[in-house]
Amino acid sequence: MKLYYLPGACSLVPHVALEWIGNPYEAVAAGREEIKKPGYLAMNPLGAVPLLIDGDLVLSQNIAILTYLDALAPQAKLFGSITVQDKAKAMKWLAFFNSDLHKAFGPLFRLPAYAEDNQPLADNIRRSAAEQILRYLAIADDHLSRHIYFGETLCVADIYLYTELRWCKLLGLDYSALRHLESFYQRVAENEGVKAVLGQQGLSA
Missing domain, CATH: 1.20.1050.10 (Glutathione S-transferase Yfyf (Class Pi); Chain A, domain 2)
Structure with a gap:
């Protein structure tokens, strides 16, 4: 699993979530110029972070990423509860x-x-x-x-x-x-x- 982030940006949130889950992951610092390049835009046309890649799944938008991570690892209680x-x-x-x-x-x-x-x-x-x-x-x-x-x-x-x-x-x-x-x-x-x-x-x- 790979997360693209900008230091200090809202991508800090799924980065912490991945740390809480405890499974291996790769965090890649993406500069502001890099996220506007064609290769990155092919994955996320908005040219923004966060961006999560898990196998064939390429997922942008914090709420979508966090909901996905919570479903993968409910024991981590990313939303503070299981109810x-x-x-x-x-x-x-x-x-x-x-x-x-x-x-x-x-x-x-x-x-x-x-x-x-x-x-x-x-x-x-x-x-x-x-x-x-x-x-x-x-x-x-x-x-x-x-x-x-x-x-x-x-x-x-x-x-x-x-x-x-x-x-x-x-x-x-x-x-x-x-x-x-x-x-x-x-x-x-x-x-x-x-x-x-x-x-x-x-x-x-």
């Missing part, structure tokens, strides 16, 4: 972090082309994006006021939010007013699978 209802709850949070929150980071990583030469517009777009991220993080923070994780135990939804909090730190986006997030971040960072993956990707804790 249908509890897995569905964790999946709800995974979808929220994967879709709504992740999308909100887009303008902070790359401005729309129409705003590149318009500084006031660029500043407004970045400010609005940061405000939207904090609104979404407030929803997660409210959950953490009553729970330790987003599954019954540590699960892939938690790793997704952990990854996005890493992005906040990278971008200098201050979430300290949401007082449950940093302790959550530190709890997740102590997981041995997370530590192993950060080391493989050359990232600091």
Whole structure:
């Protein structure tokens, strides 16, 4: 089994999942130029990570990859449980972090082309994006006021939010007013699978 990833990107989530499963796998760091080359685009026309290859199966999209890995190794409890209802709850949070929150980071990583030469517009777009991220993080923070994780135990939804909090730190986006997030971040960072993956990707804790 082979996983293509970009260091620190959302592909960190299935990378940790593979580490939790414990079966042999190969993790391949794919540079931003490489994922736009014809060979990679033939596997994933979006030119994005993560990309998982398992025999003849070539699978993109985090939720699809994580669902597949969970089905292969249910004993690993990637969604924090083996019960249908509890897995569905964790999946709800995974979808929220994967879709709504992740999308909100887009303008902070790359401005729309129409705003590149318009500084006031660029500043407004970045400010609005940061405000939207904090609104979404407030929803997660409210959950953490009553729970330790987003599954019954540590699960892939938690790793997704952990990854996005890493992005906040990278971008200098201050979430300290949401007082449950940093302790959550530190709890997740102590997981041995997370530590192993950060080391493989050359990232600091």
